[in-house]
Amino acid sequence: MNLFEAKNVYKVFGLTKALTDVSISVKEQSIFGLLGPNGAGKTTLIRIINQITAPDQGQLFLEGRKMHQDDVEYIGYLPEERGLYKKMKVGEQAIYLAQLKGLSRQEAIRNLKKWFERLEMSDWWNKKVEELSKGMQQKVQFVTTVVHQPKLLIFDEPFSGFDPINTNLIKKEILRLRDEGATIIFSTHNMGSVEELCDHIALINKSWKIEDGPTNEIRQKYKSNVFEIKYTGSFETMNKTLGTHFNILEHEEHQNENRIRVQYLNGGTNNEIIQTILPAAEILAFKEIIPSMNDVFIKAVQESNKTKNHE
Numbered sequence: 001m002n003l004f005e006a007k008n009v010y011k012v013f014g015l016t017k018a019l020t021d022v023s024i025s026v027k028e029q030s031i032f033g034l035l036g037p038n039g040a041g042k043t044t045l046i047r048i049i050n051q052i053t054a055p056d057q058g059q060l061f062l063e064g065r066k067m068h069q070d071d072v073e074y075i076g077y078l079p080e081e082r083g084l085y086k087k088m089k090v091g092e093q094a095i096y097l098a099q100l101k102g103l104s105r106q107e108a109i110r111n112l113k114k115w116f117e118r119l120e121m122s123d124w125w126n127k128k129v130e131e132l133s134k135g136m137q138q139k140v141q142f143v144t145t146v147v148h149q150p151k152l153l154i155f156d157e158p159f160s161g162f163d164p165i166n167t168n169l170i171k172k173e174i175l176r177l178r179d180e181g182a183t184i185i186f187s188t189h190n191m192g193s194v195e196e197l198c199d200h201i202a203l204i205n206k207s208w209k210i211e212d213g214p215t216n217e218i219r220q221k222y223k224s225n226v227f228e229i230k231y232t233g234s235f236e237t238m239n240k241t242l243g244t245h246f247n248i249l250e251h252e253e254h255q256n257e258n259r260i261r262v263q264y265l266n267g268g269t270n271n272e273i274i275q276t277i278l279p280a281a282e283i284l285a286f287k288e289i290i291p292s293m294n295d296v297f298i299k300a301v302q303e304s305n306k307t308k309n310h311e
Contacts (some may be wrong), residue, residue: 002064003028003183004049004152009058011044015227018044019055020207026152026185031178033198033215037301041206042187043080048152049185051075062152073102076150080157080187084129091125094144101148108147111133115143122179134161145175153177154185159193171197191294203300208231210304217261219285222296225264226289227273230257233281236307241280257284 004026011019019041019083026032027110036042047053049060051072060067062074087091116122119139129137138161146153155174158297159167174197180186186198194201194215203211211218226249228279231238235251235258242248242262250261258281264273268290291299 001028002026002084003062003185004185005061006045006049006060007061009045009055011041011048011053011056017207019048019204022058022204022207022209024202024209024212026183028064028183029178029181030199031184031186031197032172033194033201034185034204035191035194036204041207042204043156043202046077046079046156046185046187049152049154050075053103072249073148074151076101076145076148076153078142078145078153078155078158079151082137082161086128086130090121090127090129090132090140093129094140094147097144098147101150103148107136111147111149112143115147119143119173135163138162139166139170141210143172146173146182150182152183152185153163154187155190156187159190159215188305191292191297193211194293205304207299208304211296211300219290219293219296221286222291222299225267225271226261228259228261228285228287228289229265229275229277229283230259230285231281232257232284235260237280238277239250241277245276261289305309 002025005024007023008144009019009022021039022045024032032199034042034045044053048055049173051067051069059282062071073272081094094104095108098112099105103111112293116125121136121143124132124136124140129140132140142158145155153273157172158174174184174186186194188194198215200213201211201215202209235253238260239248245264245266247263247265249258249263250259252259270286274283274286
């Protein structure tokens, strides 16, 4: 079941097209990656979902019904532009923000204390925000985003300002929130995090959605018949055996094994490649190289830009 859907959304600011006929469907209890270069339209779509601005055309649905202004109470939004009151004490500010999301003071304190303990923040309760580092402030804002247990969580660059230890900690919490029932829209330029966390991605470029699908399927779509083989034997014999059907991209020779990376120009199955190589060498390891989300992002955007330039 889809928790959230956007259908045929358009948004224009003056002469600038921010979103052009963008549709996305976010399944319940999934992590959905909303990706794209700077200025692609991601933040505009996020602001529309949060009822901060309205689409010029298109419709939004939450749990199958049209969204309305009051639905913001079911959303937790961590924007890329952070904003806490520097002079307020951390605990009082967190309580205030939780109450804005509909919790009573008692509920807010109870939920916040649990989160502060879980994220090793208990000692910060009576500190002023200005006494905290950027990463510590980021943790506070993450907690205030999730404290009211919203159905839909939207994280825009949630790891900026974090060291690797805290990044890993927040990743685990995002996965735990998903496992406990939350649905998450996740926008980032960190493609490694996308591979780790996202079940499904949509890629927006120059206001248009250019890719949409399960993360693994998108990566498979952009593979280019590149294989890495570790073997023992003569590189000269290997080179002759591969012939004109393969393009050798890399080759390394070591005492106990050689490594070669090739592109199969005519396509074909893994078994066909192995059968071609077997007469020339003893195969120690064989794997197909599936492009990373970073490679997919770059290739998809470049191809999209070429298409748009020719229109």
